[in-house]
Amino acid sequence: xxxxxxxxxxxxxxxxxxxxxxxxxxxxxxxxxxxxxxxxxxxxxxxxxxxxxxxxxxxxxxxxxxxxxxxxxxxxxxxxxxxxxxxxxxxxxxxxxxxxxxxxxxxxxxxxxxxxxxxxxxxxxxxxxxxxxxxxxxxxxxxxxxxxxxxxxxxxxxxxxxxxxxxxxxxxxxxxxxxxxxxxxxxxxxxxxxxxxxxxxxxxxxxxxxxxxxxxxxxxxxxxxxxxxxxxxxxxxxxxxxxxxxxxxxxxxxxxxxxxxxxxxxxxxxxxxxxxxxxxxxxxxxxxxxxxxxxxxxxxxxxxxxxxxxxxxxxxxxxxxxxxxxxxxxxxxxxxxxxxxxxxxxxxxxxxxxxxxxxxxxxxxxxxxxxxxxxxxxxxxxxxxxxxxxxxxxxxxxxxxxxxxxxxxxxxxxxxxxxxxxxxxxxxxxxxxxxxxxxxxxxxxxxxx
Amino acid sequence: xxxxxxxxxxxxxxxxxxxxxxxxxxxxxxxxxxxxxxxxxxxxxxxxxxxxxxxxxxxxxxxxxxxxxxxxxxxxxxxxxxxxxxxxxxxxxxxxxxxxxxxxxxxxxxxxxxxxxxxxxxxxxxxxxxxxxxxxxxxxxxxxxxxxxxxxxxxxxxxxxxxxxxxxxxxxxxxxxxxxxxxxxxxxxxxxxxxxxxxxxxxxxxxxxxxxxxxxxxxxxxxxxxxxxxxxxxxxxxxxxxxxxxxxxxxxxxxxxxxxxxxxxxxxxxxxxxxxxxxxxxxxxxxxxxxxxxxxxxxxxxxxxxxxxxxxxxxxxxxxxxxxxxxxxxxxxxxxxxxxxxxxxxxxxxxxxxxxxxxxxxxxxxxxxxxxxxxxxxxxxxxxxxxxxxxxxxxxxxxxxxxxxxxxxxxxxxxxxxxxxxxxxxxxxxxxxxxxxxxxxxxxxxxxx
Numbered sequence: 001x002x003x004x005x006x007x008x009x010x011x012x013x014x015x016x017x018x019x020x021x022x023x024x025x026x027x028x029x030x031x032x033x034x035x036x037x038x039x040x041x042x043x044x045x046x047x048x049x050x051x052x053x054x055x056x057x058x059x060x061x062x063x064x065x066x067x068x069x070x071x072x073x074x075x076x077x078x079x080x081x082x083x084x085x086x087x088x089x090x091x092x093x094x095x096x097x098x099x100x101x102x103x104x105x106x107x108x109x110x111x112x113x114x115x116x117x118x119x120x121x122x123x124x125x126x127x128x129x130x131x132x133x134x135x136x137x138x139x140x141x142x143x144x145x146x147x148x149x150x151x152x153x154x155x156x157x158x159x160x161x162x163x164x165x166x167x168x169x170x171x172x173x174x175x176x177x178x179x180x181x182x183x184x185x186x187x188x189x190x191x192x193x194x195x196x197x198x199x200x201x202x203x204x205x206x207x208x209x210x211x212x213x214x215x216x217x218x219x220x221x222x223x224x225x226x227x228x229x230x231x232x233x234x235x236x237x238x239x240x241x242x243x244x245x246x247x248x249x250x251x252x253x254x255x256x257x258x259x260x261x262x263x264x265x266x267x268x269x270x271x272x273x274x275x276x277x278x279x280x281x282x283x284x285x286x287x288x289x290x291x292x293x294x295x296x297x298x299x300x301x302x303x304x305x306x307x308x309x310x311x312x313x314x315x316x317x318x319x320x321x322x323x324x325x326x327x328x329x330x331x332x333x334x335x336x337x338x339x340x341x342x343x344x345x346x347x348x349x350x351x352x353x354x355x356x357x358x359x360x361x362x363x364x365x366x367x368x369x370x371x372x373x374x375x376x377x378x379x380x381x382x383x384x385x386x387x388x389x390x391x392x393x394x395x396x397x398x399x400x401x402x403x404x405x406x407x408x409x410x411x412x413x414x415x416x417x418x419x420x421x422x423x424x425x426x427x428x429x430x431x432x433x434x435x436x437x438x439x440x441x442x443x444x445x446x447x448x449x
Numbered sequence: 450x451x452x453x454x455x456x457x458x459x460x461x462x463x464x465x466x467x468x469x470x471x472x473x474x475x476x477x478x479x480x481x482x483x484x485x486x487x488x489x490x491x492x493x494x495x496x497x498x499x500x501x502x503x504x505x506x507x508x509x510x511x512x513x514x515x516x517x518x519x520x521x522x523x524x525x526x527x528x529x530x531x532x533x534x535x536x537x538x539x540x541x542x543x544x545x546x547x548x549x550x551x552x553x554x555x556x557x558x559x560x561x562x563x564x565x566x567x568x569x570x571x572x573x574x575x576x577x578x579x580x581x582x583x584x585x586x587x588x589x590x591x592x593x594x595x596x597x598x599x600x601x602x603x604x605x606x607x608x609x610x611x612x613x614x615x616x617x618x619x620x621x622x623x624x625x626x627x628x629x630x631x632x633x634x635x636x637x638x639x640x641x642x643x644x645x646x647x648x649x650x651x652x653x654x655x656x657x658x659x660x661x662x663x664x665x666x667x668x669x670x671x672x673x674x675x676x677x678x679x680x681x682x683x684x685x686x687x688x689x690x691x692x693x694x695x696x697x698x699x700x701x702x703x704x705x706x707x708x709x710x711x712x713x714x715x716x717x718x719x720x721x722x723x724x725x726x727x728x729x730x731x732x733x734x735x736x737x738x739x740x741x742x743x744x745x746x747x748x749x750x751x752x753x754x755x756x757x758x759x760x761x762x763x764x765x766x767x768x769x770x771x772x773x774x775x776x777x778x779x780x781x782x783x784x785x786x787x788x789x790x791x792x793x794x795x796x797x798x799x800x801x802x803x804x805x806x807x808x809x810x811x812x813x814x815x816x817x818x819x820x821x822x823x824x825x826x827x828x829x830x831x832x833x834x835x836x837x838x839x840x841x842x843x844x845x846x847x848x849x850x851x852x853x854x855x856x857x858x859x860x861x862x863x864x865x866x867x868x869x870x871x872x873x874x875x876x877x878x879x880x881x882x883x884x885x886x887x888x889x890x891x892x893x894x895x896x897x898x
Contacts, residue, residue, distance in 0.1 A: 032657075034674045052775065095690050155602040169618050186635075208481075224451045225483045226695035231466065231671060240688035246695040247676035250702060254673065255548065257706030258788045261713075265780035273803035281817075284781050288774065288818050295773040299766045305512050306762035316765035317748045320772065320881060324744040325737065329873060332733050339707045354722035361729045368730075369737050386701065432769060 033059070037066035050077055052087070061090035063250040066098065068274055073102050076111075085114040093119070094139045094242070097126035134219045135212030136253065138233040138242035144172045147181055147199040151192040158189070172232060172240055173198050180207055180232050180240040209234050211243055218251045223249040223344065260338050260420040266291065269418075287422055294429035298323075301433050308448055314381060315443050321373075322393050323425035323435035329365060330401030330427045333358040337409040341419045355406040362402025385447055393439035401431040482508070484517070486515035498528055501536070510539035513548065517723060519550035522551050525560075534563040539547055542568070545589045546575035584661030586701065587682040587691035594620045595650040600641040606721065607638070621681060621689055622647050629656055629681050629689040658683050661690055665701045672698040709787050709869040715740065718867075736871050743878035747772075750882050754889035757897055763830060764892050770822075771842050772884035778814060779850030779876045782807040786858040790868045795852045804855040811851025815844040834896055850880040 031039070040063060052060045052075065064072055064087055065330050076084050076099070088096050100123060112120045122140065139177045143161075145154050154171070174183040174199040182202025184192075192201045209232040210219055223231050223246065230243040259269040261287030266287025271280055302319070309316050312444055320364065337354065340346060345353075371391070377387035405427050411418035480488070481587040488513060489497050501509045501524065513521055515537055520747035525533050527550070537545050537560055549557045561569045571589065578584030592610075594603050603620070619768060620638065622631040631651025633641075641650045658681040659668055672680050672695065679692040708718040715736025722728055751758070751768070758765050786803065789795055795803075826836035854876050 032675055034676070092830055111800050158837055223698050224696075226481055227699075228694065246678065246699070247673075248675075249699060249895070250673050250695070253699060253702050254792055257702070257710075258792070261706075261784045262781075264710075265777060265784050267781040267784050271785050273799070275787060275807065277806050277810050278813075280785075280806075284778075284810065285817055288777060288814055288833055289821070291777045292770070292774060292818055294823065295770040298773075299770050302766045302769070303763075306766060309762040309765045310759060312759040313765075314752075316758045316762075316768070317751045317755060319752070319765070320769060320885075321741070321744040321748050323769065324747075324877060324881065326743060328714060328737060328740045328877075329733075331873065332711075332716040335710045335714050336714050336720050336722060336729075339710055343703055345708070348723070357722065357726050357729075361726050361733065364727075364730050365734055365737055369741055370737070373741065422513070424780065428773065428777075432773065437768075445880055 008207060018306055033062035034066045036063040036098070041068060041071050045074065045078060048075055049185040050114060052079065053083055057086050057090040061087045061095075063337075064094040065091060067292070069102055070276070072273060074098060076103060077107065081110070081114065084111055088123075089115055089119060092139065093122045093126055096123045098131070098200035099258075101127055101131060129268045131210060132216050133212060134210045134214040134216065134231075134244055135241065136242050137216055137219070137248045138212070139248070140242040142172055142243055142278060143170075144174050144178075144240065144242070145184075145198055147173045147175050147197065147202065149198050150194075150297045151196055151198065151201070154198055159184070160320045170230065172243075173202050174240050175199075177237075178240055179238045180234055181205070181208060182193055189237050207232065211236065211241070217256055217342070219244050220249050220252045220256065221343070224253070224343070243326055256342055259418070260342055261417055263422070264334070264338065264424045266422045266425050268292050287425060290422065291425045294425065295432065296428065297400055298432040298436055303434045304437075304441065305444055308440055310447060312387065312443065315440060318390050319436055319439055320375065322390065322397055322431045322439045325369060326401035326431035326435050327428050328401075330405030330431050331424060333362065333402045333405030333425055334408060334427055337406050338420050338423070341409055341413060353412050355410070358402045358406035359399060362399045363395070365402075366398035369398070372380060386443070389442045389446055390439065393435065396438050397431055397435040400434050401427070402428045450757050456755075463537055481848070482511035483515045484609055485512040490517060490520050494523065497524055497804070500530055500668045501528065506535050506539040510536045510544075514540055514544040519725070520722060521548060525552060530559070530563065533560055538564055538568060539573075541588060541590055542571045542575055543586070545572045546819055547580070550576055550580060566647060575857070578661060579767045581665050582661060583659045583663040583665065583680075583682045583693055584690065586665055586695050586697045587661070588697070589691040591689070591692055592620050593623050593627075594633075594647055594690065596622045596624050596646065596651065598647050599643075600638060600645055600647065600650070601643055603638055603647055603663035619679065621692075623649050623689050624648075627689055628687045629658060630654070631685055632656060634657065634859055648828070656681065659693075660685065666705055666791070668693050669698050669701045669705065670792070673702070673792070705791055708867070709791055712867055712869040712871065713783070713787065713873045715871045715874050718870075735872060739871065740877070744881065746878065747881040750885045751889065753886075754893055757889055757893045759891065760897060763835065764889060766774035767826065767835075767839050768885055768888055771839065771846055771888045772881045774818060774843060775846035775850035775880035775884050776877050777850075778811050778847045778874060779854030779880050782811065782851045782854030782858060783872055783876055786855050789854060790862060800859050804852060804859070807851045808848060811848045812844070814851075818847070819844050833891070838886065838891045838895055842884060845887050846884040847878055853879045876890070 032185075033201070036059070039177055040051060043051065048071075052064070055063070064075070067075070077089075091099070096119075100111060112123065115123070126135070126140065129335070131137070145157065149157070160172070160434065169186060171184050171186075172180055175181055181199070182205040184201060188201065189198075192198075208222065208226065210222060212233050212235055219231060223244065228246070230245045232243050233241045235241055241429070255270070258272075262271055263269045266284060268275065268280060268283030272281065305315075334359070340354065373394055374387045374391045377390055378384055381387070408423045408426055412423065413419040413422060471646030485508070489500060492500065497520075501513070504512070512525070516524070528536075537548070540548070545568075549560060550735070552560070561572065564572070575584070575589065580586070594606065598606070607620070618635060620633050620635075621629055622633055624630055630648070631654040633647065633650060637650065638647075641647075657671065657675065657677075659671060661682050661684055663682075668680060671677070672693065675694070679694045681692050682690045684690055707721075712718045713718055715733060717724065717729060720732065754764075785807070789803065822843055823836045823840045824840050827833055830836070855877055857872045861870060861872065862868040
């Protein structure tokens with residue numbers, strides 16, 4: 001055993017490995033793969049390559065799986081092809097599929113061709129799944145037992161693997177067609193009546209599983225709902241393919257949260273501070289241009305009333321306040337709805353009740369803010385009609401903002417779009433345009449000679 | 450065994466239970482506690498109470514732990530005190546502490562006094578931890594082994610508990626003072642040389658653990674980094690207290706993501722569509738008033754230039770475009786930084802590099818958008834000086850917005866505040882105020898006679 005071995009609740013970094021058998025015993029690891037990856041990321045490229053070449057392939061492969069996407073693509077493009085091939089071969093098939101997906105087609109095929117044909121076939125089959133689905137994130141190294149085995153045969157099979165793999169905590173019980181019919185814990189098997197078949201011990205079980213094509217948000221919702229450690233994934237014929245593990249779900253949830261927050265304001269959905277800056281420019285500019293078109297439309301509304309503004313410049317002073325308050329009100333509603341859609345299922349009836357709830361909140365907040373604004377504008381301008389027009393516009397626009405903020409994510413979802421994408425930009429277009437129009441319109445009707 | 454038993458990767462709802470022993474065998478559950486909770490939430494109060502009274506206490510307690518906070522507070526306030534007491538007694542201590550924390554002090558003390566004094570003491574000690582810390586989320590039902598046990602004694606101890614509890618997957622090895630010195634999996638113990646002490650088998654282990662006072666965001670970062678199934682929690686003397694499990698971490702990550710998105714726009718950090726609407730009003734109004742004060746300051750900037758606007762109403766038309774674009778640019782930077790702070794540690798040097806990165810992106814995006822805006826304004830007004838002034842203001846304000854958006858979360862964090870709280874509101878104040886000032890100032894200087 002090495003001098004220093006890092007362990008914790010789970011001594012192995014990869015939960016899937018812990019559940020289904022890591023390929024090397026824990027004692028060999030001087031450093032946890034996640035820490036090793038962090039260490040590698042801080043090195044210049046030449047040293048990264050040199051270090052990976054000296055590490056045992058298993059260890060280097062595990063670290064590679066933990067590296068930032070940009071870093072590992074760079075490494076695989078610059079490393080000796082034979083080393084790249086041995087690293088990919090040492091990875092779990094799902095990690096290998098994820099990494100190969102990031103490479104250019106030519107390089108990817110070259111690497112795949114250099115692998116053992118069985119490994120390559122498995123990786124290719126995993127790469128066929130959309131990375132945003134259960135199939136795209138599942139781990140295929142699972143411990144299955146045929147349901148026709150007796151309890152004693154099952155125990156012997158588990159014991160037989162003990163020397164080279166971790167004890168499986170859950171065994172997936174399948175029939176001859178590899179359909180998943182039950183899940184047994186080690187204790188269930190130990191306590192089962194000797195001589196009985198596994199099929200008798202899983203009778204009545206109602207296994208919760210997802211289709212390989214299920215969206216990863218659905219996977220995350222199920223795992224969070226049931227607190228599962230691993231969720232079985234099956235194909236369209238119910239055949240057992242693999243499991244999504246708790247650590248995959250943490251990544252999925254973090255990614256969804258980032259995508260929502262970044263998407264809402266039109267940044268790239270997978271941007272981080274490590275994204276090359278020009279990629280960020282490329283991802284953000286289209287939405288900034290959409291925003292520009294939107295704000296040009298709002299400007300056109302103001303332009304309709306340029307005569308009124310020339311007569312009464314105070315309108316230009318107060319106009320942004322109306323739009324800004326309504327925008328903020330709408331963003332509050334937007335944030336609540338986006339998080340709701342990210343964390344829970346949401347039937348139509350409940351969704352529209354939530355929109356009404358936001359409308360009510362917007363109206364009441366509009367009244368509270370409106371009273372203070374009326375007092376403020378009156379104290380400042382001594383013009384009660386102006387204060388009244390402003391508050392009427394503010395109240396209307398805040399109500400509209402609340403309803404729009406709550407509805408936009410639902411509408412986007414209904415259109416099968418990402419509920420967060422550019423939602424804040426569309427919201428601002430509505431609250432600005434409507435705010436300017438209502439305020440300047442009312443002012444032109446009631447305040448100007 | 451019941452007719453229908455719901456299982457999946459992990460047959461038991463609570464991962465901690467699966468790791469450390471559920472109090473009732475899986476076969477007794479007709480419905481998963483999370484599903485039962487969903488079912489209960491849809492019932493009227495009277496039926497909720499009736500159903501809970503008929504369920505076995507264990508099952509009712511597990512469902513209660515899964516219920517929405519508002520629902521379970523209502524239930525505990527209306528249920529018979531003896532039933533409330535038996536439900537709390539049947540819960541895991543960490544769930545009980547969470548639920549009691551939600552009750553009013555008088556009711557909580559009454560319930561605690563009705564419990565067995567040992568249980569009450571454990572719950573009280575858990576309630577002493579801030580709910581936002583490792584101590585506040587940890588599970589105390591862990592399987593520990595004294596390091597002086599021999600391997601054979603350890604195996605006997607594990608076997609002895611087999612009939613009534615789940616087999617522990619990891620055993621936490623402690624010394625006489627209950628300090629955590631190592632973690633062993635069942636396989637490690639099975640394969641260890643018979644006759645050796647556990648202390649010899651954990652030699653060289655470097656256990657990763659957190660202090661009970663560690664922030665839950667820190668806990669989530671460590672668990673996500675290492676992909677642990679459970680993270681040990683220790684007190685200030687290194688004594689082992691419990692573990693934070695993977696399902697707790699999923700909740701923490703979801704809560705942090707919601708808090709950030711909601712906090713950013715000044716909504717209540719724990720709002721959902723189920724929050725009573727008046728609570729939402731109460732939580733949002735203060736930030737809407739802050740926003741109103743901010744936009745009054747921006748309005749004051751416009752007021753400085755009311756003479757210019759009266760002479761040139763087109764300024765009022767274009768002014769919101771400048772502010773809006775800069776606001777959007779800033780929000781993109783804000784979103785990237787908030788997510789970065791939510792998912793990773795972030796040393797000062799890297800943070801300021803990220804601010805510069807955003808500044809560069811803002812500037813380049815400003816140039817791209819600026820060229821198009823120049824052409825648009827020139828086509829529309831045929832006034833090159835006006836187009837030039839607008840683009841100069843736009844470029845400056847977009848750069849400022851990008852730098853402000855990237856800096857605000859860092860500044861808030863440095864001030865020991867939540868990095869997201871009201872950040873969007875402060876950002877808008879900056880981009881609006883500066884945008885109006887620069888645009889109207891330049892126009893007054895260069896465009897007016």
